[in-house]
Amino acid sequence: MPRLFSVRALLIAALIGAGTYGLSQTATPDAPTPEPEVVLEPPMTMARMAEIIQAIDPEVAAAGNAIQFTLDDIPVIVIADPRANRMRAMVPIRSAEGLKAEELMRLMQANFDSALDARYAVAQGRLWGVFIHPLSSLEKDQLLSAFIQTINVARTYGQTYSGGATVFGGGDSNGIYQELLKELQELGEEI
The missing domain is CATH 3.30.1460.10 (Yope Regulator; Chain: A,)
Known part of the structure; x- marks a missing residue:
């Protein structure tokens, strides 16, 4: 059970730390969440x-x-x-x-x-x-x-x-x- 808890804690910390799923590292509720940078490849030809x-x-x-x-x-x-x-x-x-x-x-x-x-x-x-x-x-x-x-x-x-x-x-x-x-x-x- 402790191992499961530590894995869960790591996942939650990673989600919060990365600011994913609309979570922000700042406490300001109206601060815009930065959009992840997406690098698109050119179309395949x-x-x-x-x-x-x-x-x-x-x-x-x-x-x-x-x-x-x-x-x-x-x-x-x-x-x-x-x-x-x-x-x-x-x-x-x-x-x-x-x-x-x-x-x-x-x-x-x-x-x-x-x-x-x-x-x-x-x-x-x-x-x-x-x-x-x-x-x-x-x-x-x-x-x-x-x-x-x-x-x-x-x-x-x-x-x-x-x-x-x-x-x-x-x-x-x-x-x-x-x-x-x-x-x-x-x-x-x-x-």
Whole structure:
């Protein structure tokens, strides 16, 4: 109980000290609360996205509205349509031929909870890792996260089917991971 109280006290002190939620450090009731300074990024454009990607891979190849580059030895294709305000980062994983119903079910489960903002998708006879977002509101860090998540779903395909380090609650992946952990723990008992 004392630990809970100290954490609560720290949170309250932080809120009061930061002046958040309309609280002010001054006792004057009519003193204006300063607005937090918000630094907005410029809208994402094809040119800005190309500059960010070129910083990642100087060997970037651009053609029309598509940009192809390599990140950590994995090919990434980015396609954007400024008129439709959409972008898509894609990583080819494998041929879609031979995907069984159980595996397709597992991919859909991962799309719900462990693939994060990336997704598994099938198009043009291939299984892809994809990230889709409105172009103009995409921030640089979101773009970088998109690349990381998309290559992670490709890397973890057939294993954890994960876009990153976290799993969204309420889905099936945690139970699957727990079953896998139990199996590994049982194997450990035999060793």
